[in-house]
Amino acid sequence: MIELWQNLHPVVQGVLKGLAVIMVIFPIGGACSMAERKVSAWIQGRPGPNRAIVPWVSWIPVVGPFLQRLGIFHVMADGGKMLFKEDALPGHVNKFYFVLAPIVAMMPALTTVTAVPFGAYLDEAGKVIPIALANVDIGLLAVFAVSSLGVYSLILAGWASNSKYPFLGGVRASAQLISYELSMTLSIVPLFLWVNAPGLEATLGLGRLVEFQSQPGFLGGMWFIFLMPVSAFIFITALFAETNRQPFDMPESEADLVGGFHTEYGAFKWGLFFVAEYAHMVIGSGVFTLMFLGGWNPLPWVSLADLVGWLSALSPLLAHPIAVGLLSIGIFLGKVLALIFFFMWVRWTVPRFRYDQVMELGWKKLLPLSIANLVFYAIAIAVIQTK
Amino acid sequence: MATGTPLERKPLTFAERTYVPQIVSGLKTTWKHLVKPKETLEYPEQRPAIPVGYRGVPTLVKDPNGREKCVSCQLCEFVCPPKAIRITPGEIAPDAPTGHVEKAPKEFEIDMLRCIYCGMCQEVCPEEAIWLQNQFSMTGYTREEMVNNKARLYEIGGTLPDSHFKWDKKKSAETHGNDRH
Numbered sequence: 280m281i282e283l284w285q286n287l288h289p290v291v292q293g294v295l296k297g298l299a300v301i302m303v304i305f306p307i308g309g310a311c312s313m314a315e316r317k318v319s320a321w322i323q324g325r326p327g328p329n330r331a332i333v334p335w336v337s338w339i340p341v342v343g344p345f346l347q348r349l350g351i352f353h354v355m356a357d358g359g360k361m362l363f364k365e366d367a368l369p370g371h372v373n374k375f376y377f378v379l380a381p382i383v384a385m386m387p388a389l390t391t392v393t394a395v396p397f398g399a400y401l402d403e404a405g406k407v408i409p410i411a412l413a414n415v416d417i418g419l420l421a422v423f424a425v426s427s428l429g430v431y432s433l434i435l436a437g438w439a440s441n442s443k444y445p446f447l448g449g450v451r452a453s454a455q456l457i458s459y460e461l462s463m464t465l466s467i468v469p470l471f472l473w474v475n476a477p478g479l480e481a482t483l484g485l486g487r488l489v490e491f492q493s494q495p496g497f498l499g500g501m502w503f504i505f506l507m508p509v510s511a512f513i514f515i516t517a518l519f520a521e522t523n524r525q526p527f528d529m530p531e532s533e534a535d536l537v538g539g540f541h542t543e544y545g546a547f548k549w550g551l552f553f554v555a556e557y558a559h560m561v562i563g564s565g566v567f568t569l570m571f572l573g574g575w576n577p578l579p580w581v582s583l584a585d586l587v588g589w590l591s592a593l594s595p596l597l598a599h600p601i602a603v604g605l606l607s608i609g610i611f612l613g614k615v616l617a618l619i620f621f622f623m624w625v626r627w628t629v630p631r632f633r634y635d636q637v638m639e640l641g642w643k644k645l646l647p648l649s650i651a652n653l654v655f656y657a658i659a660i661a662v663i664q665t666k
Numbered sequence: 667m668a669t670g671t672p673l674e675r676k677p678l679t680f681a682e683r684t685y686v687p688q689i690v691s692g693l694k695t696t697w698k699h700l701v702k703p704k705e706t707l708e709y710p711e712q713r714p715a716i717p718v719g720y721r722g723v724p725t726l727v728k729d730p731n732g733r734e735k736c737v738s739c740q741l742c743e744f745v746c747p748p749k750a751i752r753i754t755p756g757e758i759a760p761d762a763p764t765g766h767v768e769k770a771p772k773e774f775e776i777d778m779l780r781c782i783y784c785g786m787c788q789e790v791c792p793e794e795a796i797w798l799q800n801q802f803s804m805t806g807y808t809r810e811e812m813v814n815n816k817a818r819l820y821e822i823g824g825t826l827p828d829s830h831f832k833w834d835k836k837k838s839a840e841t842h843g844n845d846r847h
Contacts (some may be wrong), residue, residue, distance in 0.1 A: 326708070
């Protein structure tokens with residue numbers, strides 16, 4: 280089985296791996312749209328969507344009603360509706376760019392995932408090898424470079440719609456992205472200053488960050504959210520802004536711009552924007568997990584290698600690379616989903632900012648804070664690492 | 667007119683200006699709502715408790731002896747603001763057990779597409795024959811279905827207890843003399 284895999288052409292391998300990852304990201308996007316509705320409902324004291332069911336599932340005694348209460352089948356109903364309803368193309372739009380925009384929205388969302396490691400396994404020497412589509416050295420830089428292309432789709436959609444609300448939404452999207460990209464990037468520079476310690480090969484890869492969070496000792500096993508809380512705070516705030524989540528939903532602005540950039544969109548094209556937003560959220564949460572929440576390490580000060588050590592005492596089968604890989608992916612996905620829940624939780628907690636408040640927060644608060652944070656950690660790291 | 671001195675606003679503390687403690691307490695509040703039991707009444711399976719005096723669909727009722735109470739005086743027809751009630755008065759045969767009541771409706775129709783559930787028919791009725799009862803959901807596929815005729819009105823109205831038995835007293839007064847005097 281493994282030999283057959285290794286004999287395949289690298290391109291075929293790559294395509295298969297890519298498809299496998301997309302097959303995971305898409306259902307997570309769908310599940311997120313359901314989770315969004317459910318979490319909203321629960322916070323508002325409602326049970327949320329819980330009626331749709333397929334007859335042959337309702338025949339299963341306990342599981343069927345449980346799935347029905349969970350609203351699983353509403354996801355299919357939503358998706359089916361989006362696929363089959365009429366895809367209207369307004370007469371006043373620039374058709375080429377109007378159709379191009381949702382496609383452009385999907386591409387960066389699915390491209391960034393290549394550089395994000397999502398699990399790890401132990402090789403024979405006991406070394407932790409990250410699992411990623413492309414575990415490249417530029418790691419985070421690639422993620423940032425590609426994910427910020429996502430805003431082009433919003434601008435394109437806003438501009439091609441040839442109508443005032445989408446136009447304003449597009450303008451806001453670009454302004455917001457520029458404002459928060461700066462503090463986002465500056466906030467994580469200290470992390471890479473820390474992990475590129477003297478004597479190590481320089482890298483911007485995300486694997487190295489997790490490696491640093493799984494060392495033995497009090498400081499070694501500490502997750503970076505404890506070591507650099509201000510960085511984590513700035514990064515997550517900027518992440519909210521970058522993924523256009525409430526309280527920073529300026530491009531969409533349901534309250535004042537109808538639907539913002541996607542006012543003129545409907546049916547499947549709108550669905551693509553929607554899935555792209557959730558894919559961005561998943562990738563963003565993944566990057567945050569890797570950088571600040573210890574990646575695939577189960578708990579702070581308990582690394583994956585420790586866990587595998589304990590499990591292999593139970594049964595050698597659990598130490599098999601495939602078992603460890605699945606376990607680490609499970610831990611990682613669990614953290615990502617918890618973070619996505621946090622996104623939804625915040626949505627119903629913090630009222631949305633006015634546009635000028637968004638700008639003020641970005642330029643006058645977060646940017647100086649991230650610069651001060653960078654200076655502080657740069658000096659501290661210089662003092663510690665040159666000792 | 668405002669009197670007294672206006673409240674002086676305290677300047678925000680540093681913690682308040684960072685906005686973080688407020689968000690944390692807000693998250694605590696929403697979390698409480700997330701875990702507490704849901705408020706929703708899941709309607710077709712769960713039904714609301716109908717309070718006493720609820721004004722549901724108007725119905726006609728019979729007294730415990732099975733006599734239809736309505737004497738087709740048509741007061742409800744006249745008082746009905748949206749003109750939803752249409753009564754065709756009829757006579758009771760003199761040799762029937764309730765022949766002394768003399769009149770009963772031959773047909774009694776309430777158009778539920780017109781009815782506004784105001785309860786004036788119930789209020790005006792001298793015989794306590796028309797009651798707005800507990801039924802709150804009234805549906806149909808055609809306009810004709812939404813008109814309740816006499817049979818249907820008695821079917822959903824049923825029997826209500828009676829503390830007077832007014833017409834029995836009248837009959838006994840006619841035959842045995844009025845013992846109240």
